[in-house]
Structures are given as structure tokens and as C-alpha cells.
Amino acid sequence: MDILTEALSSMRTGQPASVRTEGRAPWGLRLPPVVGAGFHVVLYGTCWLVPLEEGNAPIALSPGDVVFLRDGRGHILADQPGTPAVYDRASQFRPSLPIGTLSIGGEGPRTSLLCGNYHLDQARPHPLVRQLPAIVHLQTRHGRHPELSAAVQLLGAELENPRIGSTGIVPALIDSLLLYILRAWFEEQPPATAAGWAAALGDSAVAPALTAIHQAPSTAWTVESLAARAGLSRAAFARRFTSLVGEPPMAYLTRWRMTTAARLLRESEAPLTTVAAKTGYGSEYAFAKAFKREFGLAPGGYRRESRAA
Structure with missing residues (x-):
């Protein structure tokens, strides 16, 4: 069971949206908050990411750098931190291109980026994502994170020279990029200082328990039965589970x-009795009561609302 993939899949509510951004100095782009999580990949040139929150220093970005904004917060991209920024109102989407395009700035040095957002449900974020830093900055030069670097290079090649198949290849690469980003971040955490989910995914006791829960949520797990799997x-x-995961085993x-x-209600036509059975509830009534307590909606109402969105 790949817990990272499962956690992200549980939050995904749509396909990523992306814009190829070409800036020539002087240029500045103010990006408003988005629903989900934002990302930037520097394909060519250099620029700065300027957080809008006070006390957060600008971040210098170079070719191959990847930035992931956990909660899609607003920010500025610019050739220099002090360059005046305009809102992104000029993105152009054409059926012949796999992503939108945006050109901005003057006649100076060029910077090429891939900017976009992943549609993630932030109303109930998985704690694995919630524990990430607000801004994840990864560098792929000098042999760091070779798989992420390869994905960035493939994206750059497809965007620089679109050919037959690019319309299908680019969205698939962008979709995979999210997993590469988070895998690279988790692997960057030194074992001696790793905490939270960065430590939980590699913990000899907690990881097997998480895997068991994800593999078989319908099983009547107890703290005792999970502890037995963990050998504690x-x-x-x-104590160990709560410390790393951020909540007690039964709450998780x-x-x-x-x-x-x-997810079953959003993505399938399974009757409520089946959904109840797959999630460990002995009756449709018990499941509906628990679901409404968590979501504020009855399962049928949630299904209708999610389909209408």
C-alpha cells in the first residue's frame, strides 16, 4: 500500500491547471490564492518568489527549481523582488496547446516557467499534506532528486518543442510531478531530525499500522490489534502513533x-450499503450518522453536491 499516493488521491478533486509563463525583465506577476495547491517549475532563467505574508523572505529560483505551495496562497513572481507586479489576467488557452500560455515583461533576459495548481480538497486536508511547510522549495541541479529532475527536463522538452502526443504527455507529467515533489521532500528530511509524517512513513511500528488501516478500512481494528502488528x-x-501522525490511532x-x-460517493455509483460495508460500518444507518457528523451532510446529499460542483 502506497500511503502517499492514497493520501493524495483522497484529496484530488480534478485535473491540474497549468500555464507556461514567459517573462522578460523587467517583469512581475501577482498570483492570487487558488483552491488547492500551487506549483512552479523554473525551466529556463532565474526569478524570485515573493511571499505576501510579512516576515517571509523572498526566495531566489534557478533553472530546475521546483516550488510547491501547500495551500495555494497568493504570492508574487518577478525578475527581482522589488519589480512592480501585475495580476495574471492574460493567460491564453488554445485547444492546440496542452496548457495555457502567458507572456509578460519587457525586452530583457528571459525566464520560462511552468505555473499551475493541483485541485486538492482543502476543506478536509489529509494530515500528511497539512504537516508540510507552507512553501516547499526543491533544487534538482547537481544530481539532486534525479527522478524529479528527469520529470522537469521531460516537461521542458515537451513544452519547448511540442510534437505529436504532447497534448497527452504534458498533463500526465504534470500529474506525476506532484508525487515526485512530495517524495523528494520527504526523502530530504534527515532521519535523525525527521518528525511527523516524514518520520511516520519510515517508522518500523507506525508505518505497518498505517498500511493496515489504508489496506483494510473495513476491518474492526482496535488499538490492541494495531499495536500487535507494530510489535509494541x-x-x-x-503514544508513538499519536506523536508522529498527529492524532490517536482510532481517530485516524x-x-x-x-x-x-x-471518495466512493464522489467517484462511484456504489449504493450506501456497499459504501458502509467497505468502510467498516455494520449498517447504512450507522454509516450515515457517522458521515453526517463528519461532513455536515447526509451521504446522499454529499454525493449530489459533489457531482453538481
Whole structure:
């Protein structure tokens, strides 16, 4: 069971949206907040990312750099931190291109970026994503993160010279980029200082318990049965799990059951009795009561609302 993939899939509500951005100095682009998570890939040239929150320093970006904004917060991209910024109102989407295009600035040195956002449900973010830094900055030069670097290079090649198949290849690469980004970030955390989910995914006791919950949310798990899989006493396991995951084992089990149920309601036509059985509830009534407590909507209403969105 790939917990990272499962956690992200549980939050995905649509395909990523992307814009190829070409800036020539002097240029500045103010990007408003987006629903989900934002990302930038520097394909050519250099620029700065300027957070809008006070106390956050501008971040210098170079070719191959990747930035992931966990909650899609607003920010500025510019050739220099002090360059005046305009709002992104000029993105152009053409059926012949796999992504939109935007050109901005003057006649100076060129910077080429891929900018966009992943549609992630921020109303109920998975704690794995919630524990990430607000801004993840990864560098792929000098042999760092070779798989992420390869994905960036492939994207750059397809965007620089679109050919037959590019319309299908580019969205697939952008979709995969999210997993590469998060994998690289988790792998960057030194084992001695890793905490939270960065440590939980590699922990010899907590990781097997998480895998068991994700593989079989319908199983009548207890703290004792999960502790047995972890090879720890009930109390020691509960403390370790809560410390790393951020909530007790049974709370996380309920969270994952409800997350699984919501996904089944959004993406399938399974009757409520089937959804209840797949998420560990003995009756449709017990499931509907638990679901409404978590989401504020009955399962049928949630399904209708999610389909209408």
C-alpha cells in the first residue's frame, strides 16, 4: 500500500491547471490564492518568489527549481523582488496547446516557467499534506532528486518543442510531478531530525499500522490489534502513533474511513450499503450518522453536491 499516493488521491478533486509563463525583465506577476495547491517549475532563467505574508523572505529560483505551495496562497513572481507586479489576467488557452500560455515583461533576459495548481480538497486536508511547510522549495541541479529532475527536463522538452502526443504527455507529467515533489521532500528530511509524517512513513511500528488501516478500512481494528502488528504494547504504540501522525490511532482510522467513503460517493455509483460495508460500518444507518457528523451532510446529499460542483 502506497500511503502517499492514497493520501493524495483522497484529496484530488480534478485535473491540474497549468500555464507556461514567459517573462522578460523587467517583469512581475501577482498570483492570487487558488483552491488547492500551487506549483512552479523554473525551466529556463532565474526569478524570485515573493511571499505576501510579512516576515517571509523572498526566495531566489534557478533553472530546475521546483516550488510547491501547500495551500495555494497568493504570492508574487518577478525578475527581482522589488519589480512592480501585475495580476495574471492574460493567460491564453488554445485547444492546440496542452496548457495555457502567458507572456509578460519587457525586452530583457528571459525566464520560462511552468505555473499551475493541483485541485486538492482543502476543506478536509489529509494530515500528511497539512504537516508540510507552507512553501516547499526543491533544487534538482547537481544530481539532486534525479527522478524529479528527469520529470522537469521531460516537461521542458515537451513544452519547448511540442510534437505529436504532447497534448497527452504534458498533463500526465504534470500529474506525476506532484508525487515526485512530495517524495523528494520527504526523502530530504534527515532521519535523525525527521518528525511527523516524514518520520511516520519510515517508522518500523507506525508505518505497518498505517498500511493496515489504508489496506483494510473495513476491518474492526482496535488499538490492541494495531499495536500487535507494530510489535509494541498498547500504550507505547498509542503514544508513538499519536506523536508522529498527529492524532490517536482510532481517530485516524475514523478519518480514513470517512475519507474513503467520501471518495466512493464522489467517484462511484456504489449504493450506501456497499459504501458502509467497505468502510467498516455494520449498517447504512450507522454509516450515515457517522458521515453526517463528519461532513455536515447526509451521504446522499454529499454525493449530489459533489457531482453538481
